[in-house]
Amino acid sequence: MEQQLLMGLRKTVESVLPIPYYRERFGAVGINKAEDILSLEDFQRLPLTTKEDLRKNYPYGLFAEPMENIVRLHASSGTTGKPTVVGYTSKDIELWAKIVAKELARLGVTKQDVVQIAYGYGLFTGGMGLHYGCEELGAVAVPISGGNTARQLMLMRDFGTTVLACTPSYALYLAESLEESGIAREELKLKIGVFGAEPWSEGMREQIEARLGIKAFDIYGLSETMGPGVALECPAQQGLHIDEHFYPEILDSEGNPQPIGERGELVLTSLEKEGFPVLRYRTKDLTALSYGKCSCGEVGWTMERVSARVDDMLIIRGVNVFPSQVEEAILSLGGFEPHYLLVVYREGSLDQLEVQVEVNETSFFDEVRELEGRQERLKQRIEEILGIAVRIRLVEPKSIPRSEGKAVRVIDKRK
């Protein structure tokens, strides 16, 4: 297996070597041609690629094919600076569709299914990635994109949607809106959800599954490496199967490779991608890998659900805090809505974390003592998990803004 993998990796190295930026950096570690890589250790000597490298070469500097062979561009949102641009050849588009189709099929999606794609369409890869996968499979793709929730629910009923694809936070918002819409759950044929593009917790999955009455699956991907479909769960729901066209590594915070099973940052190398091959790309997503045979029969790499992104990490009083940890605490206690907001601010010279949580009918008690007790238990649970003191602020239902795409979980007022 290692020989075959090495050949694939060498091919990717070979495809990027004509690009001056890579050639220079590879030369600096003594790798001037693909054949210089004799082992996985050699491969791990290659410098890592970061979002910053992509920005430095904006827009087309790291494309491995001339523009005449590129048939589509996608780009990240670029909220903090220039966007990162990726290009696809027609073969890349085909491969992407095949990967997503194969993964959807593993979940039991067939030609009979109607897939409502409520991911954004456009430069973001979410919408079109799922779309082409659906068409490849022969399922009905409904390119509704995000937003317009009332219409989403109406069409979900009228079109007989069986599969919903969107971010988990939007799925939850749809569930909440369904409860108020006058449309009964029995009128819907929905059975499967394919959710991704933001970190979510197991508790959030349980909420979505219970409220929408579906099986919810985690899909992973990022535009830099292709888009959605880099990995997707199987019916066993025990981790995401990484597609064979990607080679994963896990690094610690200093960038050192970690043994299988350790948690750290996921680094991906594409195999067989033409337009925009990536080499040891730092995803900034935290997970752990395993290799072997899943109960579904699939053999290969499996990654844990991405519980956090390096970028989402807050450092509060010197302690690392991830929004997903707070989510887990809120959902494990029950009685609160799975909508929350972390507000970080400074009081004097001390960082403070306020967690805003929505109360609902089950967590609200007429007796102030009871309510305070509940608030106190939540405070303790969060503090146990985070290791720092927090302030809990109970807010009214629906007062925390809902998202139709990626949810905003943090307001950092220290900046």
Place this chain on the structure above:
Amino acid sequence: MMLQLSIFLENAKGRLAEVISLLAELNVNLRALSLADTKDYGVLRIIVDEPEATTEKLRERNVVVSLTPVWVLKVPDRAGGLAEVLNQLVKLDVVVEYMYAFVEKEHKQAQVVIRVQDKDIMEKAMKEINLPFL
């Protein structure tokens, strides 16, 4: 026994006024009202004519409401009026969680809203002391 509406109020400027205005919009007459507040939020407790229907309407407007059984006792509007009643209740093992009062000028009567710990004890006590209540 009556049903009191308990409403969760987020600690935000103008929130109380908003909820009271919403009640006005819904044409709800507030017969009694009390506000409990903590550092972080408040609980507005009100007695209205149609507690269930009002609750329904408030929930439609995303207000968190719970219905709480309370007793509304008629107490003579004079010095010592309430003390007499409370002493009788205490003797009969009633534990009061909270209470608030309002006065009806026409009838020279004070009305006291009482929330007790144990409903059954209160029921028994009320039979025994034979006090008028709503």
